[in-house]
Amino acid sequence: MKSDDLFSLHGVPAFVTGASGGLGEHFALTVASAGAKVPLAARRLAPLDHLARKINDQGGQAVALQVDVTNASMVAQGFAAAEQALGTITLLVNNSATTATGPMVDLDEATWQRILGTNLEGAWLCSGFFARRLIELKKPGAIINAASILGLRVGDKWAPTLLPRQH
Numbered sequence: 001m002k003s004d005d006l007f008s009l010h011g012v013p014a015f016v017t018g019a020s021g022g023l024g025e026h027f028a029l030t031v032a033s034a035g036a037k038v039p040l041a042a043r044r045l046a047p048l049d050h051l052a053r054k055i056n057d058q059g060g061q062a063v064a065l066q067v068d069v070t071n072a073s074m075v076a077q078g079f080a081a082a083e084q085a086l087g088t089i090t091l092l093v094n095n096s097a098t099t100a101t102g103p104m105v106d107l108d109e110a111t112w113q114r115i116l117g118t119n120l121e122g123a124w125l126c127s128g129f130f131a132r133r134l135i136e137l138k139k140p141g142a143i144i145n146a147a148s149i150l151g152l153r154v155g156d157k158w159a160p161t162l163l164p165r166q167h
Contacts, residue, residue: 010035013086015079017069017126018096020047023146027093032060036091039082041067061086069096069122075129090141092130094123097148 014031018024020042032038032055040048040062048064055062063085067078082089098118100111127143134141 007034009091011037011087012091013037013039013082013089014091014093015039015041015082015089015126015130016093016095017041017067017122019051020044023148024093024095025051027095027144027146028062029055031091031093032058032062035060037061037086039063039065039078039086039089041065041069041078041082042096043068069126070117072125072129075125079129079133088133088137088139089130090134090139092126092141092143093146094126094143095146096122096126097146 009031012031012035014036016024016028016031016038019028019038019040024042025047028038028040028051038052038055038060040051042048043066045064045066048066052062052064063082065078065081066074068074079089096118098115100107100115123145127145130141130143
């Protein structure tokens with residue numbers, strides 16, 4: 001058996017959040033190369049349009065969807081548009097994330113809420129909508145929750161200190 005057979009996603013609609021760049025773009029290209037039909041979701045539409053063209057030009061199927069994962073109605077609309085274009089979504093790649101740099105003591109509450117909203121609530125909203133939809137349809141599916149290395153350690157600019165860093 002070839003590796004293409006082992007890891008085939010041929011015809012599987014795979015909804016990728018945060019697909020406008022970085023890891024999300026990489027995940028979208030990876031599932032597309034395995035044969036998935038890819039609804040690309042992110043707040044910024046222009047990079048998604050470019051990525052959808054790239055996937056479609058390579059013989060894949062992709063559609064760009066402007067979705068803010070912190071907004072429940074946009075999540076529902078995004079999934080509905082994806083399913084209308086590519087069929088029932090059975091794979092979700094939760095990749096949307098954001099961060100801020102600088103000392104924790106300089107972080108304002110609005111920025112903190114934006115980080116929590118995108119990184120936690122966004123994954124919760126997308127997973128909940130996705131799971132409820134599959135339960136309703138009595139279909140199996142899978143969720144992949146992505147995280148960066150910052151899920152395992154503190155980044156250099158986030159050193160938890162109240163004092164200025166010594167160089």
